Amino acid sequence: MAVVFVRAVAAGDALLSPGVTRRLISEFASRSKEPAAAGALGRRLTEREREVMALVGIGLSDEEIARRLVVSPLTAKTHVSRTMVRLGARDRAQLVVLAYESGLLRPGRLG
Numbered sequence: 001m002a003v004v005f006v007r008a009v010a011a012g013d014a015l016l017s018p019g020v021t022r023r024l025i026s027e028f029a030s031r032s033k034e035p036a037a038a039g040a041l042g043r044r045l046t047e048r049e050r051e052v053m054a055l056v057g058i059g060l061s062d063e064e065i066a067r068r069l070v071v072s073p074l075t076a077k078t079h080v081s082r083t084m085v086r087l088g089a090r091d092r093a094q095l096v097v098l099a100y101e102s103g104l105l106r107p108g109r110l111g
Contacts, residue, residue, distance in 0.1 A: 018059035025057075025096050026107040044086060050104060052079040056092055057099035 045053065055065045066076035080092070089095040099105045 021059055021093065021096065025100055045083065048079060049083040049086065052076070053083050053095060053099050054104055056080060056083075057096045057105040059096075 051069070052065060055068060060068065062077045062080060063073050065080070066073040069076060069079075071079075080095075083089075084092070084095055087095065087098055089098060100107070
């Protein structure tokens with residue numbers, strides 16, 4: 001079992017369950033004083049990148065994103081990686097935080 005976790009971390013995946021991640025983000029978002037302007041995010045990302053960011057934000061895996069967008073899992077992973085690079089996010093969790101801070105997602109409103 002520990003080998004699975006080591007491989008997941010090595011692949012860049014998070015060890016938090018989607019439920020824990022949602023609660024963490026919800027709590028963080030409720031304490032946030034002022035969300036960043038969604039317009040600024042819109043100027044930095046393509047429409048597809050915003051869509052991918054929202055799907056990451058609701059806790060979907062690369063495979064789930066691929067099914068939702070009707071693309072291959074590798075293409076979905078590339079979209080996620082490109083979005084993270086463009087925004088300077090170091091991991092998926094930070095990408096989720098940015099989705100909420102920007103107003104792209106709001107607590108209690110999952111896609």
